[in-house]
Amino acid sequence: MAALFDWVKKLGQWHIADPGQSETRCGAPMLGNNYARHIPEADRRKCPQCWGTGPDRI
Numbered sequence: 001m002a003a004l005f006d007w008v009k010k011l012g013q014w015h016i017a018d019p020g021q022s023e024t025r026c027g028a029p030m031l032g033n034n035y036a037r038h039i040p041e042a043d044r045r046k047c048p049q050c051w052g053t054g055p056d057r058i
Contacts, residue, residue, distance in 0.1 A: 006036040014044035016051065025050045 007015040007024050010032070015024035023029050026049035 008036040012044045015047045
């Protein structure tokens with residue numbers, strides 16, 4: 001199984017994605033740039049669906 005990777009949008013929304021897919025685990029499209037290398041973890045907001053912390057977790 002391939003490792004998951006972080007997909008961080010410009011405003012700090014932090015998603016999780018599977019390699020080779022065009023969308024994140026919650027279904028958000030991976031459009032534009034990935035800011036995972038530029039936005040520190042302390043400044044990110046985890047997606048409740050991708051991270052399993054909300055009522056609609058996957």
